[in-house]
Amino acid sequence: MMDKRAIFVLGMHRSGTSALTGMLSKLGVAMPARLLDVAPDNPKGFFESAAVITLSDEILASGGSYWFDWRPFAPNPDLTPIFEAKIAHLLKSEFGDAKLIGIKDPRLCRMAPLWLSAAQKAGYEPLVVIPYRHPYGTMQSLHKRSGLSMSKCKLLWLRHTLDAEFASRNYPRAFVFMPDLLNDWNTVAERISKRLGDLPLSSNPEIDSFLDKDMQHHVQDDGADETLDEWTKDVLSALKGLDRDEDVKANQARLDIIRVKLDESSRLFGVAMAEADTETQNLANHVHHxxxxxxxxxxxxxxxxxxxxxxxxxxxxxxxxxxxxxxxxxxxxxxxxxxxxxxxxxxxxxxxxxxxxxxxxxxxxxxxxxxxxxxxxxxxxxxxxxxxxxxxxxxxxxxxxxxxxxxxxxxxxxxxxxxxxxxxxxxxxxxxxxxxxxxxxxxxxxxxxxxxxxxxxxxxFRVSVERQTALNAEREVWLHHQQVLAQNTRHLYESYQAELSSLKTLLQDSTVERRDLQHRIETLQADIQTAQQNLSTYRQSGPLAYMIWALMRGRRP
CATH class of the missing domain: 1.10.287 (Helix Hairpins)
Structure with a gap:
């Protein structure tokens, strides 16, 4: 285990990342030296480093992306060593020699592999906490703050959530459902500490006044689930399953299927939407100018x-x-x-x-x-x-x-x-x-x-599965028949082998007898030929001689 550990809070914008990171800071996790100032939309603080945000935007821009882009992001491999060096320098300048640090920026969800690997190379053990809440409340909050459409907010929620979950599978991690945090932060903190390797988190009574339900800017109503599409519902259900350690492989497989489909959709529609985003941003910049x-x-x-x-x-x-x-x-x-x-x-x-x-x-x-x-x-x-x-x-x-x-x-x-x-x-x-x-x-x-x-x-697919099930049953019957047939065939083969051995023995015996018969036939033929010659001789000698020969042979003259 490494001497220093870094907790990465990987969560979608407006999903409770500030509340969670603020709680961690009050439990003894070191925060960056240069934090963003409070704002009307986040009066208790963002707990984000201005330097981290600047570097994240630089990394996104190097790949032709931006913070509200829902397309998959992959940094330029030629620039990866440069960015890893910048991340290492940033960790040193922002955290010094602190043993347990916390890093939070929603942009990190889309470039988590780069940051996690760079932190590991810089001597930190990467740990991950993924906060989540009902997607409808997240979409409402982001729509109100940034003016993005609800459809765009949904795509951003899917992208950030799916990428953060996939990138953190090989690291110690914990999921945090925000209503659980606001209702009982002590239990949530204990679960985080346990899942991340018994972190040395100290209690702080100020957390009770720091965390309040007003921090959740938009709460979903009872009919919010009706507004969600199948992808969003499946992702939320899979996250809750992973949070409870239920059917981990199955839930990860569900998320993988949706992530692949989202990537395919981004290849079809992402460029057109990115161009529209660029035009809108240029016009907005012109308006501001x-x-x-x-x-x-x-x-x-x-x-x-x-x-x-x-x-x-x-x-x-x-x-x-x-x-x-x-x-x-x-x-x-x-x-x-x-x-x-x-x-x-x-x-x-x-x-x-x-x-x-x-x-x-x-x-x-x-x-x-x-x-x-x-x-x-x-x-x-x-x-x-x-x-x-x-x-x-x-x-x-x-x-x-x-x-x-x-x-x-x-x-x-x-x-x-x-x-x-x-x-x-x-x-x-x-x-x-x-x-x-x-x-x-x-x-x-x-x-x-x-x-x-x-x-x-x-x-x-369901019909195919049913057909495959029927075929599997038929295959089991066929295999049974094949086993019976193979057993019968083996018995027949053994009997045939025995009969073949007997036949070979008989054949060998018959061959000896045939040779004896052939010899006897040849002897008889020689005798017959000799008799015929004698007969001819006796016939030529006269009737009396013939009669004597016939009597000798046992025949009537």
């Missing part, structure tokens, strides 16, 4: 309007100050004029009583009147200057107002252009979504056709 540009232009316009308003306020304040100051000066001059007038009146009254001094006073009054007229002249000049300054200010204010009006017009034109672009983008998005919907319909039709063909195949 336009939105950013619109925000920048709007900020510039607002900044210009604020600057113009500040300038107007400054000019207005300056104008108010100028008018206020000029009014005070005029008021003082008027008061001085009133004082001078009062002096003139007093002088006039004095002139009535002092005729002698009239000329002198008159002269003084003329001087004072000249001073007053000079003061009024200066005041008039001041008013003229103030009026000029006010005209300049009004002209400047007019320019500012004109600039502000032009800025408002540019802003209005920009908003109209943005609305037009947004409308065009929405129309294009509608066309793409319509095309995506049509593609989904075609894919659904293809899947339905494939399902019907599969049902027909299953029926044919």
């Amino acid at each position: 336009l939105q950013d540009e619109l925000k920048r232009e709007s900020a510039k316009i607002v900044e210009g309007m604020v600057l113009a308003e500040n300038q107007v306020q400054a000019v207005q304040q300056a104008l108010d100050s100028l008018v206020s100051g000029q009014s005070d000066q005029t008021l003082r001059q008027v008061e001085g004029f009133v004082s001078v007038t009062a002096d003139i009146r007093s002088i006039g009254e004095a002139l009535t009583g002092h005729t002698d001094h009239f000329a002198a006073v008159r002269s003084e009054a003329q001087k004072m009147h000249a001073s007053v007229e000079e003061a009024f002249t200066r005041q008039a000049d001041n008013f003229t200057q103030v009026k000029s300054e006010i005209d300049v200010i009004r002209a400047s204010l007019g320019d500012v107002i004109t600039s502000q009006v032009e800025a408002r017009e540019r802003y209005t034109n920009s908003m109209e252009w943005a609305k037009f672009e947004t409308q065009a983008i929405r129309q294009a998005l509608g066309d793409i979504l319509s095309g995506q919907a049509q593609a989904d319909e075609r894919q659904t039709a293809g899947l339905n056709g494939f399902t019907e063909a599969l049902a027909a195949f299953r029926n044919d």
